[in-house]
């Protein structure tokens with residue numbers, strides 16, 4: 076599965092960030108509701124909420140994985156998330172070849 080024209084890193088980062096936050100929101104909402112149900116009804120928490128929380132976590136993990144594996148320098152292919160960098164912003168220059176990343180998409 077190789078695309079000929081890959082999505083630029085800025086666009087990809089935006090997509091990943093949006094995905095990550097919607098996953099986080101899903102997970103937090105579910106966790107909040109689970110907490111409420113737990114207080115009200117003891118152990119009788121709807122399975123749906125656990126699934127929603129799980130899906131939220133999966134979306135978060137998936138967006139992080141995508142960011143870590145796909146965010147690469149368009150010139151030399153070096154990973155832009157190397158060194159434990161959180162996918163919140165891109166460096167202005169490629170850490171490997173030093174080319175500017177500001178105008179690559």
Ligand SMILES: [Zn+2]
Pocket residue numbers: 148149150151152153169170171172173174
């Ligand atoms: Zn590079």
